[in-house]
Each structure stands twice: as C-alpha cells, then as structure tokens.
Amino acid sequence: MILVAAACVAAVGCAGCGTAAPPAFDGQMAFVVLREQCALGPRYPGSPGHAEIQRYLREKLAGYGATVSEQRFEVVLSTGDTLRLTNIIGAFRPDARTRILLGAHYDTRPRADREREPANRSKPILGANDGASGVAVLCEVARLLGASKPPVGVDIVFFDGEDYGEEGRSRDYLLGSRHCASRLAGARPSAVIVIDMVGERDARFQREGFSEAASAPLNARVFGIAEKLGVPNFAPGEGPSIIDDHLPFIQAGLPAIDIIDFEYPFWHTLDDTPDKCSSESLSAVGRVLVEFIWGER
Ligand SMILES: [Zn+2]
Numbered sequence: 001m002i003l004v005a006a007a008c009v010a011a012v013g014c015a016g017c018g019t020a021a022p023p024a025f026d027g028q029m030a031f032v033v034l035r036e037q038c039a040l041g042p043r044y045p046g047s048p049g050h051a052e053i054q055r056y057l058r059e060k061l062a063g064y065g066a067t068v069s070e071q072r073f074e075v076v077l078s079t080g081d082t083l084r085l086t087n088i089i090g091a092f093r094p095d096a097r098t099r100i101l102l103g104a105h106y107d108t109r110p111r112a113d114r115e116r117e118p119a120n121r122s123k124p125i126l127g128a129n130d131g132a133s134g135v136a137v138l139c140e141v142a143r144l145l146g147a148s149k150p151p152v153g154v155d156i157v158f159f160d161g162e163d164y165g166e167e168g169r170s171r172d173y174l175l176g177s178r179h180c181a182s183r184l185a186g187a188r189p190s191a192v193i194v195i196d197m198v199g200e201r202d203a204r205f206q207r208e209g210f211s212e213a214a215s216a217p218l219n220a221r222v223f224g225i226a227e228k229l230g231v232p233n234f235a236p237g238e239g240p241s242i243i244d245d246h247l248p249f250i251q252a253g254l255p256a257i258d259i260i261d262f263e264y265p266f267w268h269t270l271d272d273t274p275d276k277c278s279s280e281s282l283s284a285v286g287r288v289l290v291e292f293i294w295g296e297r
Pocket of ligand 1: 109163268
C-alpha cells in the first residue's frame with residue numbers, strides 16, 4: 001500500500017442492533033496463523049514461500065468448509081516483467097444472494113526498500129504485519145464461519161500481488177484486488193472490507209481517507225461496532241489516505257473500506273517480524289468483523 005495524504009477529523013456513527021450471538025474470535029489462534037505464515041519465509045510472487053502459502057491457505061479454507069476457488073492470471077508490469085498470480089477465495093454459504101467480501105493480501109514485499117542500509121534494500125521482507133496479519137485475522141474468521149452459519153454469504157478473498165511494485169510505479173500494485181474487482185459480474189457484494197497491517201502491538205485504526213470519501217456509511221457502521229464493543233484500537237477521526245486493495249472495489253462502484261494502521265516503523269523493512277505483532281491487535285479487528293457478520297442484521 002502507498003500513503004497518499006493526511007486528512008482531517010470525522011465523527012463516529014452509531015451501530016444498529018444485533019439479533020444473533022456472534023461466535024468468539026480467538027486472537028491466540030489468529031496469532032498462530034500469523035506465525036505459521038512467517039515460518040514459510042518471504043512469500044512474494046515466484047518465491048518458494050509463495051507457492052507454500054497458497055497451499056496453506058487452500059487447505060485452511062477447505063478445512064473450515066469453504067467452497068474454495070482460485071483466480072489465476074498473469075500481469076505484465078511496467079518494467080516489462082510478467083507475473084503469474086493467484087487470488088484464493090473461500091466462499092461460505094455460496095448460494096446466498098446477499099454477500100459480503102472480506103479481503104487481505106497474502107503476498108509479501110520482495111524488497112525491503114525502506115531499510116536504512118542500502119545493501120539490505122534488495123532483500124525480501126517477512127511481512128508479519130504487512131501481509132500475514134490480515135490473513136491471520138481472516139483465517140480465524142473463516143474458522144468461525146465454518147463453525148457457525150452466518151446470516152449472509154461471506155467471501156474471504158486472499159489477494160496476490162498487492163505489494164510487488166517498485167515505489168513510484170503505482171500501476172504495479174494492487175494486482176490481485178484489481179483482477180478480483182474486474183470479475184465481480186453477477187455477484188456484487190453489499191460491502192467490501194479490506195484489512196491490512198492490523199497486527200502491530202497497540203495498533204490504532206482511524207478511518208482511512210479514500211474509504212471515508214467513498215464509503216462513509218460503511219465506515220461509520222464498522223467504527224460504530226468498535227465503539228459499541230468498546231474496542232479501544234479503533235479511534236475517532238480520519239487517518240491518512242492509503243492506496244490499497246479496497247480502491248479497485250471503490251472504483252467498481254462498491255461500498256468498500258480499508259482497515260489499516262499505517263503508522264508502523266518497520267514497514268517494508270527486514271524488521272517486520274512476528275515479535276512486533278500481538279494477538280490483542282488481531283483480536284481487536286477480528287471481534288469487529290465477527291460482529292459485523294453475525295451481529296448487525
Ligand atoms: Zn507493503
């Protein structure tokens with residue numbers, strides 16, 4: 001993702017009333033999934049870890065009873081290189097007409113271009129927060145979706161190719177989400193929630209700028225849920241605008257938001273490792289998503 005601009009303050013909305021008792025999100029289980037991803041090593045397109053994480057995610061989703069599918073595609077980058085990419089999708093209640101889409105990128109950055117030491121900038125990052133954290137939360141949500149039938153259809157989408165592009169070449173980012181958003185005909189979700197960089201200890205989330213500009217009611221609903229639950233990681237006000245996997249869905253005319261804490265000192269460095277993350281932060285986001293799915297209708 002790419003930082004665009006800082007922005008100003010917005011008020012917190014209120015949530016609707018719930019009807020069903022949502023299942024309990026287990027932050028410790030999510031943290032295990034974060035660690036397991038990092039144990040596979042860097043997971044950028046073309047790396048051994050990339051193939052392994054694909055297998056891992058397919059097996060996880062299938063094990064939780066999802067209908068698993070893949071979108072395989074190729075992209076020619078502005079550098080002339082061709083990337084072979086794969087989005088992995090787990091559909092719960094695939095026949096339900098009302099659907100929501102929850103997404104996170106599973107690829108990690110192939111170069112630590114924010115390292116101080118120039119010799120380190122060509123090395124791949126582990127992506128504990130930038131990659132594994134969002135996937136970890138959605139794997140735990142998938143476990144709950146398998147155990148407790150949701151009131152709507154839910155598509156968990158693990159995007160490939162979010163973070164491959166070189167700085168300054170913005171068209172080489174968001175490759176998986178762009179592909180996914182262009183293939184939604186006939187199955188348009190009523191809400192799209194992307195999560196990214198949600199695992200840092202003491203993570204703090206404000207309304208991301210593009211989300212607020214395009215999808216304020218959805219943002220208000222999600223942040224209202226956090227307020228109702230008393231999740232302190234969600235703060236009032238508007239944060240920076242970030243180019244991330246929600247943008248292709250906004251451009252497709254869908255209500256789409258990004259939950260992200262961009263204030264992460266280890267962003268795109270070799271220090272983006274599991275010790276910088278916590279199960280509590282994963283839980284904060286997971287609890288809000290669970291309430292969004294089960295408690296808000
Ligand atoms: Zn990144």
